[in-house]
Amino acid sequence: MATGAETDAVLETGLPEQWYALLPANWVKDEPVGITRLGRRLVLWRDGDGAVRVHTDRCPHRGARFSQGHVIDGLLTCTYHGMQFDGDGTVVRVPAYPGCKLEGMPGVRPWPAVEKANCIFAWMGEGEPAPLTFPVEFDDPEWSHFLCTGTWQGSYLYALENVVDPMHGTYLHAKSYTLAYGSGEDEMEIERTGDGFTVRRTQQVGRNFDWTEFHSTGADWVRLDLPYPPGAGPGGMFRILGYITPVDADACQVFFWRLRKVDGWQRDLWRFMYKSRLEERHWHVLEQDRVVIEQMEAPEAELLYQHDIGVTHLRRLLQRRARDHLKSRAAPPLAAE
Ligand code: FES
Ligand SMILES: [Fe+2]
Known part of the structure; x- marks a missing residue:
């Protein structure tokens, strides 16, 4: 059985495998927003349909912060070398090297997110998201x-x-x-x-x-x-x-x-x-x-x-x-x- 110190360590930055409120929905507009939740740096942005997307705030190319970049043509665009990702985290474009084999490959995992009552909620877990019921x-x-x-x-x-x-x-x-x-x-x-x-x-x-x-x-x-x-x-x-x-x-x-x-x-x-x-x-x-x-x-x-x-x-x-x-x-x- 886990010791008290082990469970305290899990609880210190929040239990994973559950949904959390992240940010008021109207705080995420045209540009990516960087926040820290459960000790993780996250980026929140809106895709071409206006749907909110949540990813780890780290470009898988070399590790620049997505939150320092932009949303261009509905794609999350890294400020460092311009790589672009869609809402699922797939690499869409590597502008510096057209035809790059990375295009079409998974780049950064999405954290499932929903909006409710002017707030963005995300599933902070590795497994399948649990059902979420609101008040x-x-x-x-x-x-x-x-x-x-x-x-x-x-x-x-x-x-x-x-x-x-x-x-x-x-x-x-x-x-x-x-x-x-x-x-x-x-x-x-x-x-x-x-x-x-x-x-x-x-x-x-x-x-x-x-x-x-x-x-x-x-x-x-x-x-x-x-x-x-x-x-x-x-x-x-x-x-x-x-x-x-x-x-x-x-x-x-x-x-x-x-x-x-x-x-x-x-x-x-x-x-x-x-x-x-x-x-x-x-x-x-x-x-x-x-x-x-x-x-x-x-x-x-x-x-x-x-x-x-x-x-x-x-x-x-x-x-x-x-x-x-x-x-x-x-x-x-x-x-x-
Ligand atoms: S670190 Fe993001 S494109 Fe290079
Ligand atoms: Fe109080």
Whole structure:
């Protein structure tokens, strides 16, 4: 069985063999964009049909960064010697040597990618992509949403643990617009669900950040509701859907969709209020999380208590997956003679 150090090493930059949110879709336009996710340098670009493509950001000729190149005639074009690749990564042209035998050969592998809710998701695995299911809100026209994203200079593990730790809402965000309400004491409980778990306060619901659902549906994501004070206009709770993607061991990209179930003029009003007034307040709350997470340093032995059951449940789940991953990579036993 894998040791704790081995599973920690797998988890350090993110579990492979699953889907991850990479970047807002409208950040990838006419030119290649270079990013780092799960410790890998990736290039994102759009082919001649406008479909987003993801490759390792390294030209297979001599290793120049594709992200320093261009998209020309719908082909990814390396800046160094001008080699061109299609969306499947096949070498299409070697302009400096017409008729070169490399033309038509596989050049760089594509990472399967899809766009959803103004975000690019990619399968970061070697094997066949797992089925990917999105939160129902993404396809439900009754939900109106905004995507906000940011890079946090802290481990994605801290950021994930932060969202399965509802009790911090009452303390860290005590003076905030949405999270200044309710009791500062409670008991937490965990409920296993079909694709993950829910962690919730037992004595309070609908007053503060009182519960989180953690789902694994090809990608890991969370759902939580926050109460809106009357000044936020008509409509129900403020919902958050979150995906957190490792950049490397020390940084992560957080993606939070902010949603409200409103239609007609109420939707227009909320969207206007969000842009003109509410967004800044929500960013302020998120900044409080970022500032804490970027400075965190795990103690030798944490003094965990009852409220940390979401954190410990998540850690066990990730450790189990890391062990499964290591097991699947282990060499098969030698066949009996
Ligand atoms: S390194 Fe890309 S074409 Fe030479
Ligand atoms: Fe928070």
